[in-house]
Amino acid sequence: MGVFSALTTAVSGMTAQSYALENISGNIANSRTTGYKRVDTTFADLVPDAALNRQIAGSVAAFSQATNSIQGDLNATRIDTNVAINGDGFFVVDQRASGVGANTQFANQNLYTRRGDFDFDANGYLVNGAGYYLKGLKIDQVTGQLVGTQPEVLRITKEQFPAKATTSIEYRANIPAYPKTNNADSTVPGSELLSPAAFPASNPLSTTQGGTGIVVGSEVTNFLSRSIPGGSVTVYDQLGRATSVELRWAKTTNASAGPPATTDTWNLFVAENTGATGTAVAYRNANVSVTFGSTGQMTNPASGDIPIPTMTIGGTTITGINLTTGGNGLTQNGDVSGQIDARSIRQDGYTAGTLDRVSVSAEGQVIGTFSNGQVVALAQLSVARFNADNSLKRLDGGAFEETIESGPPIIGLGTSQLVGGSVEQSNTDIADEFSKMIVTQQAYSANTKVITTAQEMLSAVFNIIR
Template sequence: MGILGALSTAVSGLSAQSYALENISGNIANSQTVGFKRVDTSFVDLIPDSPVKRAASGSVMAYSSLTNTLQGTLRTTNLSTNMALSGDGYFVVAKNEGSEALPIFNSINQFTRRGDFKLDANGHLVNGANRYLVGTTYNPATGAVTGSSTSPIQIPDTSIPARQSREVLYSGNLPTIPKPDKYSQSDPGSDMIRPAGYATDPVTTGTVVGADVTTFLGESIPGGEITLYSGNGTAVTAQMRWAKAADNTWMMFYQANSTPSQTGVAWQSVSGTTPITFDANGQRTSARNLSIAGMTVDGVTVGDIVLNFGAGGLTQFGDVNGQATPTITQDGYAYGTLAGISVNTDGSVMGSYTNGRTAKLAQVSVAHFAADDELKREDGSSFSATAESGPPVFGMMGTVMTGAAVEESNTDISDEFSKMIVTQQAYSANTRVMSTAQQMLQDVINIVR
């Protein structure tokens, strides 16, 4: 059986090397395929049962050896919906068995590293292999989850409605000695407001009328400005000023009307006639929050506003310039439409809106497996779970997601060429074994002639 065994072994060698060449060919063909994982070939010897002294080297079988855990190079793209994973894990994708207009998704998800996703006409994120990205979709206006966490993401083309300003956060420092335009170091009390010079006393009434605007501007310092929004999204700019009424005692005004009549209210105190006070150490002693009822600016009704100074956000310390240094924010905004999409490192898909707001649109599902190389290969650079790979476990788990990037194939062309040369030589050597065994058999046949 020696010669016949050699023939059989050589045939197995030809088959194994052919299989290896097939894998090499596939790797080279997919060297530019996004998210492709090359397939290496492992060889296993097959030994017949025989005594130790008669053990033969045996024939050979070829098996695929996956390289799913070997990451390809990340390449930056110009498409914000492209995604790449750094570390373990796979995008969860669904296969559409219907049409793009009426998709019917297979209930069994697949897994891929191919992240060249883009939006289709229905707002789904679809990669180049026509696989639909799975995750959780959110309503950008309310933040509520829409749909299932195991269904394809569908980016909502939803606008964000206007939100009325309800709270203004105000922090900063007021100078111990303010320096308004009328301040003079040689004039004691010129750092304060002087009610005697007003047609209507702003301290006792909490208002500045049109006839007193020039005087008021000369005896107060700027307190910053903030854009506020009414219930229908109309924007108005609220100007604020500080007037010192006495030591450690201030009044804050906002401009209610920029074009008032002589007797009309131009500036309105945010706290009526109640001053805002500080102790000798410059810490605020008055209320943390002030309520402005029915705030109106230049005829636009903003509504009720809570002015929040924070726990220690407003102080009174010496300042060489004698000016306030405010930081002001508010919680309202205008109507906005979707202007752009970005992907964060934690897998959240964020929407940017024309009103300057950002909102979470979706959360991408990322799956992990105990044995990545035991996944079953599918077309489209996708995989399916097997009993050997174990069930998917979802979550980022240290994996970092990069937006506007894709993972390239992990195929190394030069390495594949080297393997191809070795495979070709091994294949040729097996053919020589076959021709030699054939010649030896011919010699045996010639003996009996």
């Protein structure tokens, strides 16, 4: 060991500090790169084999140290398809191999990234700023179940969301014990009831009460004066065509009148053609005797469902629709107004719609909002976690590749959450990098000083023989 060894050690020090400076410069250059993970530098001493009392400090080697497990700040972008991971994990992505448009072929390999600045391209693929395509699992829009088990490149097109025919009308209302119809007179018992004697052309009572269950056009005015409005709702057929369903209620018997009446009974009517004349059908009875007990709770039908009769309204045929009350949604209590208090009238059908916007939920579901008001989960993003995040192989564009040291991916969010409309910033701290740069520069200069000193010592040796 001697002066020449000192020169070699100093050179290794300069090389190591140059390596550190290279990592620092890369970190600073990517301080604004979305999802970038800085690369730190670690140093290891290299000690030559020697006797215990002759060991020396030795030279140095520099190595990279990944910071993949250190999260950067989350920044809101207000772009719905941008998404950041709050916690552990990586988005599963792929690269384009060949082709364009709908014929794009992918490399069919799983890569991983924290860069979540995804946005739609012209073909409906979600691609980030580095050109990586997002992968996940499609969701069946009918069953809501995941399709397949292996992540695939997601493609979400703006195809029409199919129409759904109305099958159920959720009805929540209170019917007054004494309906204040136009014909009702508190001094005349029974004047508030729908009496078949008042309808010579037809008997509008339900078929369960011996009536025909219809109101003809010539008796519309009389019917309206002996019934009260129950609200209206827009329903849809299988093609998504909309039509308005108008409901009216008429009381047919009072329990207080005594036998044979033992309960308060009502009939539900649906308007088929309010402009009907003569013998044409204007209103149809649902043909169900709706009864209420002394506490105002509905006692019939026991299921709480009232089938709406099949009919054609304004050229649109409606069929297979139930008025659903849930058993306790329809009550008969005292009401000074004498009118129906319809608290909620909602139906489950809708017209066809097109995709308006896409967002990402905290659970990683891609949520589509359609022009018909439907909000549907379209896909589930695949998020991979690793036992050794910092052992992933770094690739261009903020992507990583699985290695033996990192272990296989564990698909699932775990305790992490996704934040839609945001991206993760670089985890580089500019102030810290500049501090490390100063230390690195000083260490490099110190090594050059060692070389200068060794050179002076060699010169002194050469001067001995002069």
